[in-house]
Amino acid sequence: MAPGRAFIVVRRSLDARRGAPIGYRYRVALESSPVAHVHPGLHPGARGRSVLVVGAGPAGLFAAYRLAHAGARVTLVEQGKPVQPRRHDLASLTQRGELSPSSNYCFGEGGAGTFSDGKLYTRVKDRAAVAFVLGTLVRMGGPPEIAFEARAHVGSNRLPKILTALREHLVAEGVSYRFEAALEDLVVERGVVRGGLVRTGDGLEEMRADAVLLATGHSARPVYEMLHKRAVALEPKPLAVGVRAEHPQPLIDELQYGKHGRPRHPRLPAALYELTCDLGEKRGAYSFCMCPGGWIVPCATEPGGLVTNGMSLARRDSPHANAALVVSVDARDYGEGPLAALAFQRKLERAAFAAGGGGFVAAATRVDDFLAGRGSSEVARSSYLPGVVAGDVAAALPGRVVEGLRIAILRWDKVLRGFGSREGQLVGVETRTSAPVRVVRDRHTLASPSHPGLYPVGEGAGFAGGIVSAAIDGLRASESLLQTPR
Ligand SMILES: Cc1cc2nc3c(=O)[nH]c(=O)nc-3n(C[C@H](O)[C@H](O)[C@H](O)COP(=O)(O)OP(=O)(O)OC[C@H]3O[C@@H](n4cnc5c(N)ncnc54)[C@H](O)[C@@H]3O)c2cc1C
Structure with missing residues (x-):
């Protein structure tokens, strides 16, 4: 390397193969990263468009991020609680065996990934998208090394702070968060999904939107049952x-x-x-x-x-x-x-x-x-x-x-x-290694073929597994939604 030139670490992985000395392997780049970072900005498809995002797990949060930055009006409904009060419900479960069906290790701000192992590696091949997700987590206060560790790991004690920063960022971008608000049914007009019926502390509320992005995770059983009753195209997985x-x-x-x-x-x-x-x-x-x-x-x-x-x-x-x-x-x-x-x-x-x-x-x-x-x-x-x-x-x-x-x-x-x-x-x-159901979607638009206006995303839809891949699926589906005429 030329003397005086700066380099950055692109990837670091532990090499502990038997028969060889244990050590770390580094991939470095001179002066700038070879990985392209996506900077999503305003999108003409967002003008005047409203989207109801259901579920504040990685898929829903990153979908809300993309849609809000594009200029869409986003309401994010989550049946569970914000990350701090959610902790009390976890304590009731672990200490007294009392389960809250809407606030637990799977449900609440950050979804199933919040109180998890926090592994951030994925088999997704789109390196730019992976870099964008990890870079966003770093910008929200995550440790910088997650951007280059081959086996990036954040740990669930750090995630609540990151999620709180992400919420503050999204609220500043205009996202309206509604906690303890559970989607119970879809609003369907002439075959097109135009919002949802959402149970809140005040009763059942009709929330209308141009599209619904469904990011409810692999454990949202009442949602699967509702989709089945509505004859939304589903298949076992x-x-x-x-x-x-x-x-x-x-x-x-x-x-x-x-x-x-x-x-x-x-x-x-x-x-x-x-x-x-x-x-x-x-x-x-x-x-x-x-x-x-x-x-x-x-x-x-x-x-x-x-x-x-x-x-x-x-x-x-x-x-x-x-x-x-x-x-x-x-x-x-x-x-x-x-x-x-x-x-x-x-x-x-x-x-x-x-x-x-x-x-x-x-x-x-x-x-x-x-x-x-x-x-x-x-x-x-x-x-x-x-x-x-x-x-x-x-x-x-x-x-x-x-x-x-x-x-x-x-x-x-x-x-x-x-x-x-x-x-x-x-x-x-x-038993919850992945979703038990696939919510069918069109290969190109990523919308439900049986119910236009409905975008099933993330692990619950059967198209992702893990924090980073769910987040990337949320980004992809939002991009596709923005490109689809209303
Ligand atoms: C304990 C644990 C450890 C894990 N460890 C890792 C790990 O180390 N690394 C990794 O990559 N992955 C891990 N995972 C898996 C990872 O968390 C998931 O793959 C990821 O969170 C899926 O993201 P998602 O956004 O699709 O769904 P989820 O994260 O499941 O989020 C769905 C959200 O939708 C909400 N919701 C459901 N129904 C409704 C409704 N009707 N109305 C409103 N909101 C609703 C839920 O409350 C939930 O918050 C772990 C999972 C668990 C449970």
């Missing part, structure tokens, strides 16, 4: 279900870093794993949403149904590593019909709630007991705050899923010796 595995983080550190993980070198992050296993007959098992140094959290949205997921703080310093271990399921497991997969999820969640004995306490099984086909009579301490009880996690899952998990864990134990040992335990169930 394959998904994956299973359990959440929890191991001591020092075990995972040692398995991944060898001598540098025993104890972990202070410059190394808590180690993670990503595992896959082909089970044949078009089925696979895989680990999902691994949270090093994290907590297992209760992600239920319905009373009497238990769902697990994982989160972590920026420091990733809990003594536990957790990840979903899931097996793909399809119509062979849940039958036919647009809402069949949703009914299947619900059935497993109810069985898991019963297996834990109520109050969102979860059944847990030591991995070696699970492999031996029995429940456990004692389990280790868990990060899952409503608490775990020794039992048989397999009892809440279909036989094919249990069998698939056993085969996969035995194979993974050959790669990560100890993964299948008694040190690990399984907590269940994990």
